[in-house]
Amino acid sequence: MNRAVIEFTNFSFQYRAQTEPTLQDINLTIYEGEKVLIVGPSGSGKSTLAHAINGLIPATYPGEISGTLRVMGQDQQELGIAGLSERVGTVLQDPDGQFVGLTVGEDIAFKLENDAVSQSEMTGKVTEAAHAVDIYDFLGASPQELSGGQKQKTTLAGVLVGEVDILLFDEPLASLDPYTGTKTIELIDRVQQQTGKTVIIIEHRLEDVLHRAVDRIIVINEGRIAADLPAAELLSSGLLQEAGIREPLYLTVLKYAGCPITPDIKPEHIETIVLEDAAGKLRDWYLANDEQPEYLDCPPVLELRDLSFGYEKNHPVLHGVSLKLGKGEMVSIAGKNGAGKSTVSKLICGFYRPSSGSILMNGRDIGSDSIKERASRIGFVMQNPNHMISKTMIFDEVALGLKVRGMAESDIEKRVHEVLQVCGLYPFRNWPVSALSYGQKKRVTIASILVLQPEIIILDEPTAGQDYRHYNEMMEFLLGLSKQGITVIMITHDMHLMLEYAQRTIVLADGRKIADDRPERVLSDKAIIHSANLKETSLYRLAERAEIDQSSEFVRRFIAFDREARQG
Template identity: 50%
Template structure:
């Protein structure tokens, strides 16, 4: 279906090739995962497949690429798009129609499909992704997860036999992500289309059958193999990628892994082989020491809010954030997490209840005054960026405050180094990837030194290496007394770096506890569209006495490992 032979590509304005010596054959009907850290070349490889290279991004090509056995040289981007349909990571850049229905109908309109048939096909595509009820809404008014579904419906309306997904899970809550992967698998089973997935959340992708994983790093293919072959090796961690949590636990316990163990089938894992090692590792664990008591920084008490004065979207929410604490705000798409953060920021005002910062009620504080104490980083970086250059964006807040140039230069350089952006300091923001833009917005807020920072999906689009570097920096800031609220769908993030979790469902708090407790509570998981962690599944399959205890032991052990590293 697709073949690369000794293929290299160098962008026009770069001195070194971004892709080098690519040799890869993708067969009809295969489902492939392409994984690699930021800058590995995986997005460039995707652009070669869907025709954006060389038509949008010019450069020097060497070697050959064929599509359906024919060289792509000389083919137009329109001809390539007949075979390859793409769902972008930056969903807002993909929508064309003013309504969901119009957007999905776009390809049918181009093909001159009769109106009655078009309406039928659009409804069929939206029904497939469970979005028919939103047919008349604007795509831009939808949540991230809903936008993802509409984009998927749009690609289903084409006749492309190759579907390319660029980080399809980036904006989805865990349960929706699971449903999305099931949906992609169903489409694969029904249509036998060739599926190519580019994604950081390897564990979530592998919940459904994947034929092969292609691991990329530094512009080259480092490994190609079945999921079992890749998981039994150290290739993922070696190249800055996150292994599934249960695989990490097995390795921490000293288990010898091989491809024959069928490691992707967690429910059918080889219990006799791993039972003794896991049990011994679990029993050797020490209970987590209780953290010293801290002073309350943010106190939210019985807060209620309604947009229309009739239907409450926040219903009696109460929780606290201590000084130096990192709190995960978890819940399904549409649960009220973003609205709650807007209430804390003052973008909207509560109809009743109190929000106190360091003991002071802030109802009458202006957004500007709150902004000096509380930083907020949106999920979509394009909605925050106002400057053309990276350095200027990070320095903007300090410049407005009248800080001296010397101080600004020192702070901006420090923040850019921490966020992994210093090599790009003189770049235009338009040249950055989505994940890099995200880091710019976070850097700009960090430069302001607020007391509390609300981060909406802080690690979306970041590879494990940058994720770890950035989160270790956040953890260090928390130890100095800065507090954080993470609005996140990333259960790995919640497990590793947060002190507690507040779970929202239907505008109400349904859990407020340690993360290990929350993510092993079946009722909370179901109500909030979360997903049971693979660690608790492993504990249950092996027959350990406490799934919560096993998860907590893993958290404590991993913190020790990272501390020694």
């Protein structure tokens, strides 16, 4: 057996601001050359575990430690954050937070410059790392100008150049489109295969990570290790559901069809799973569930007419985009990173003015309305929660908009508490925001907009960093808002969110609208999928492998059945 590179022994950690430990009695060993996936609900301790491994605990996040943690055979606290940085390279879920150089080449070279490596040696190492992650052609570009996938490559190259032994990825897929996410998992796998480094991936998107094999999956729940098993064994157990983690969708529909899930059928991937005994049951299940959907005619509330825009003159980002959104409709906007999705939302909110075209709300041109005037009717939740938060305490952050509007304190407390309950944040209402995970901060920003009760709410990647339980709670709450007449616009890379909650999906590619249809039809069109960096869900592939002709209808029936089953 390979040597142990990470050894937790009876390890516990309690943040200074908390009354209970976040990690409790962790016993875990990770061996040299392993590729390990760590999953768990938001707030379960996954990020805290990562911060212990890379030294941010206790260097940046002080608290009480008991037990021991050894990295590469040495005590974590004796190594300190400087010593750990020589052994552990971390790639964060938000690449922008790691950039320090003005160009990609400078950013990759940062570690070498700190180590006073000679110019000739530095150039060779930067070139080698850039080729390893396929970013060499962009060495002279600004990191901020890159796509999401290119940013991830740059941060990975910056880690590789330091020749660390352990690569730690903290939710690397959180902000990536489906195609780029797939390529990122392939890149991580290739780097691990070529270098033999130990790889640890912390990620909510279990099915996406399993696009490439992992040695083990570790489930963290309520600060403890709930499971540590090979993927086939874990997927065949009920441990994921017990921890509130979404299993791969193709396994869910197989269970609905009465098919047993065992390690023998190789359930880790849609392409490897054995379906000889399941195909007939799937077809029977499909034929037995043919309830037709109800399509509602929603009166228009927002209309974009021939909208064009560019951040720089003669460099348009949007080209003549037109669309209509109905009152109480839930609509998703999809497309590759850089397609113009976020730009559309910024134009609707008034952050920028279109170079041509118009925006109408309830039939009135709002082109002359200020940002403040629009904000009273249109709420916008940004993709990165750190770009929205301005208060120290959670309650104060959610209450800020109401206070600015002069609402009475008693009314503010009542409404804030109601929204915090729905968003799963009520137990943390008196916590500092800094003590929250990325996913929990995301819910705080959503709560701060929902509390204002807008007529339209735009959410940029609402489920990024969310576990399955909070994903469901949040989306059901948004669905409830739509039934009350609030229009919900979701900018998302989440294919299942699109299928389950959107009545329509609008697809942008290269600044143009290329599709506006039911999501199940959009995601069965291979030309649209290719143009917009989307991805067929595993449900489509399952239908194809089971020889069910109507793949999009199979998916629609699964979504309807699954919703009813979950609601009892």
